[in-house]
Amino acid sequence: MTEDKKEFDQNKYIAEWKKQNMLRVSAAYKKDFVIEFREACEKLGLKQSDVFRDAMTAIIEKAKEQ
Numbered sequence: 001m002t003e004d005k006k007e008f009d010q011n012k013y014i015a016e017w018k019k020q021n022m023l024r025v026s027a028a029y030k031k032d033f034v035i036e037f038r039e040a041c042e043k044l045g046l047k048q049s050d051v052f053r054d055a056m057t058a059i060i061e062k063a064k065e066q
Helices: 010-021 031-044 048-065
Strands: none
Touching: 031 048
16 A cells, blocks of 8 residues: 555544534432433343434424424
8 A cells, every 4th residue: 555545444433423413411319310321221131322312202203393
């Protein structure tokens, strides 16, 4: 390979894409509450991220109605 051509770095590309297109949402709750939530998600076969996304989508739609 010549110096003019650089090898494609997929990890770098993904990291840059995430930096430009994604945001992180975080919150802190009491330990017992979080453990109970995790266990409830597991029992129901749900991913925590899906529960958060569904709740956020519901709030967005509710706000659009006003």
